Amino acid sequence: MDFTFNAYAIFLIACGCTTILLSYYIFRRGGDTVKWFSMMMLSNAIWSIAYGFELASATLYQMKFFINIEYVGIATLPLNWFIFSLNFCGKECWYKKPINLTSILIFPILTILMVWTNSFHHLHYKHLTITEEGPFPMLAIDTGPWYLIFTIYFYLLLAAGCYLILIKFKSSDPIYRRQNYSIIIAAFIPWVANVSYLLGFRPFGHIDVTPFAFIMTTFLTLIGIYRFKLFDIIPIAREKVLELMQDGFFILDQKNRIIDYNKSTKQYINLGEKVNLIGASIEDVLPDQPELFERIKARNPGKVELTLLKDGNKLNLEAETLFLNDSKINSDFSIIKLQDLTNVKKEANRVRDQARELEKLNQLKDRIFSIIAHDLRGPLVNLSEVLKMIANDQITIDEFKDISPTLSKDIIYTTDLLENILHWSRSQLKGFGIKKEFFDLRNLIINEINYHLPAASLKEIKIIHDVFPGEMVYADILMIQIVIRNILNNAIKFCNRNSEILITAVYQKEGKMLVCIQDNGVGIAKKIIDKLFTDENISTRGTLNEKGTGLGLVVCKDFINRNDGDITVTSVEGAGAKFCITLPTSKKIGA
Known part of the structure; x- marks a missing residue:
């Protein structure tokens, strides 16, 4: 070339x-x-x-x-x-x-x-x-x-x-x-x-x-x-980082209109027909937030908690208001930073609920240990001492016969108490499952009546039931058996001689069965009714000086709640008491 x-x-x-x-x-x-x-x-x-x-x-x-x-x-x-x-x-x-x-x-x-x-x-x-x-x-x-x-x-x-x-x-x-x-x-x-x-x-x-x-x-x-x-x-x-941030940002002019925002803000608000928020008033975008608007109006920087509804879901947000430096940019411009606290709030509530539940369990545990140390230990010690006296020929047969009714009551009380403690403790174990099934309510009630006939006969108490055959409920049969047993045991304990206990079962709307156990005994004072299902130790002796544990009704409340039911009590002091429980008659969707 x-x-x-x-x-x-x-x-x-x-x-x-x-x-x-x-x-x-x-x-x-x-x-x-x-x-x-x-x-x-x-x-x-x-x-x-x-x-x-x-x-x-x-x-x-x-x-x-x-x-x-x-x-x-x-x-x-x-x-x-x-x-x-x-x-x-x-x-x-x-x-x-x-x-x-x-x-x-x-x-x-x-x-x-x-x-x-x-x-x-x-x-x-x-x-x-x-x-x-x-x-x-x-x-x-x-x-x-x-x-x-x-x-x-x-x-x-x-x-x-x-x-x-x-x-x-x-x-x-x-x-x-x-x-x-x-x-x-x-x-x-x-x-x-x-x-x-x-x-x-x-x-x-x-x-x-x-x-x-x-x-x-x-x-x-x-x-x-x-x-x-x-x-x-x-x-x-800078702009890419702002768009990638999970926190939302609004920039407002002196009339509180939006002049800029990042895309994360859209996940917190209901846009409706607005695709572009530029020019919209912040009061229209974040409605019903008077504390935030007052802070913006007063130009008071700081943080405010907001509660918004987005597509039917409740959102907990933290809004931080910032105002630009007078020496550099027009001071009438402000920034709102939105941070989603929904999961943080849920976690905090969950931890608080767990702490509250743990505190209640600890209180109940202390009660149980107190009961074991005093009420459970006392009858066993008495029985042990009587057996030693018999073995050492320190009491006669006639003297033993005189104290045997008292020992029998102590043993029955101890057995009932131990049974309640074991059932409740078992229900609190991690992994314990509720085995719900359909069962005949009438058969269960008849079995419990037969179980309590000896105790009722001692006080000449009649137990009448008005439950039709074939009345089916859906629950844990063992738990409901414990509930009926405790309520019926309390009714017998607080009835005088020649009293009457009536058990009824009536089907209600919305798939519920109402079971009521009513007696004409001594009744319950109003101040005690308000504390029956709480963790307070409410223990009252029966008409023949029978001892109570104060634990049975707490167990009943817990078991009924676990089976999607409810338990209530009404009473007129001196005229008897009426305990009613509701039980589901069909499975819940998803249960």
């Missing part, structure tokens, strides 16, 4: 080689945005070097050869500029869609093919000739229709990139705007140069000054990179 180098060619080739080295250095050290800028530099370098060799060529064949190389850079430069602008503005997701990427790739590929095959169709260049009008031989170009199409594509991508950068510049913080000046100025230099060339304003003859302009653009942007930290992580990533 024959070359006659001139000042223009040498300058372009030297700048192009320098640009290649810089693009490689930047590509190795930069992030995604900087790498796309380095690709743009590479395209510019290919254009500059090839155009420099074209200006140094003396033959038409050699000039055409370098034009083919030039268009590898010319066709890809606007594409790389546009993708760089998308990354710079945080909108890189656009070109990652296949249809969008295809639409912008097809023109560079077709243009390169058009240029390489121009001699067959002349759609890009109609004619290429050498002119001697300048200081050295140059190409005179007569453009074709595809040249016009590519020029439109070229300007569209340049314009789109410049528009994105201008939007970025307008929305950036004042402290970052200085960094963007260099790239905005640099972006318009190739426009001026290329438009001047196309309109015929050519101070250097047929020399295309566009690659020179792009070299200036590259170096101005490099100044921005290293002088103003143009691609520093803070201005690039």
Whole structure:
């Protein structure tokens, strides 16, 4: 090849080689945005070097050869500029869609093919000739229709990139705007140069000054990179970080209208028909929050707890109000930060409920140990002492017969107490399951009546039941047996001689069976009724001085609740008491 180098060619080739080295250095050290800028530099370098060799060529064949190389850079430069602008503005997701990427790739590929095959169709260049009008031989170009199409594509991508950068510049913080000046100025230099060339304003003859302009653009942007930290992580990533934050942010103007927000706020509010919240009043977006609005009105920074309904779900939020520094930005602007405390609240409530339940269990445990230490131990000690006296012939048979009724009562009391303690303790064990099943209520009641007949006969008490055969309930049969046994035992204990106990079972609406055990005994004082099902130790002796544990009704309440039922008591002192329990007659959905 024959070359006659001139000042223009040498300058372009030297700048192009320098640009290649810089693009490689930047590509190795930069992030995604900087790498796309380095690709743009590479395209510019290919254009500059090839155009420099074209200006140094003396033959038409050699000039055409370098034009083919030039268009590898010319066709890809606007594409790389546009993708760089998308990354710079945080909108890189656009070109990652296949249809969008295809639409912008097809023109560079077709243009390169058009240029390489121009001699067959002349759609890009109609004619290429050498002119001697300048200081050295140059190409005179007569453009074709595809040249016009590519020029439109070229300007569209340049314009789109410049528009994105201008939007970025307008929305950036004042402290970052200085960094963007260099790239905005640099972006318009190739426009001026290329438009001047196309309109015929050519101070250097047929020399295309566009690659020179792009070299200036590259170096101005490099100044921005290293002088103003143009691609520093803070201005690039700040908006992305804000959008990725789980906490919501509202920025309000002096009239409490929303002027900016991040997408996390939408998970806390009911949008309704509002897709964009810009311009909406904060009182419409967060209604019924007087404490928050009062704080904003008084410009009082701090935290407020909010309760909102979102799609039927209750949300617990913490709103923190912040007001911008007077010395830097208009003080009428304010920020509301929303933090979701729903799970924290639920966890706190769960821990509090567990602590309360644990405290109750500890209190009941202390009661049980107290009962074991006193009430359970006393009868056993008495029985042990009587047996020792019999073994040592310290009492006669007649004396033993006199005290045997008392011993019998103590043993019955001790057995009942031990049974209640064992049943309740078993129910509190971790992993203890409630074995619900359908069973005949009448059969269970008859079995319990038969169990208590000896004790009732001693006091000449009649036990009557009015329960129809086949009355089925759905519950844990063992638990309900314990409940009926305790209530019936209490009724016998507090009845006088020749009293009567009536047991009834009536089906109610909503799948419930009402079972009532009513006696005409001594009744219960009102002050005691209010404490019967609590953890307080309520123990009263019966009409024949029978002892009570105070534990039985607590167990009854617990067991009935576990079986989705309820237990109530009504009484008139001196006229008897009536205990009623409700039991389900069918399975619950999901049970």
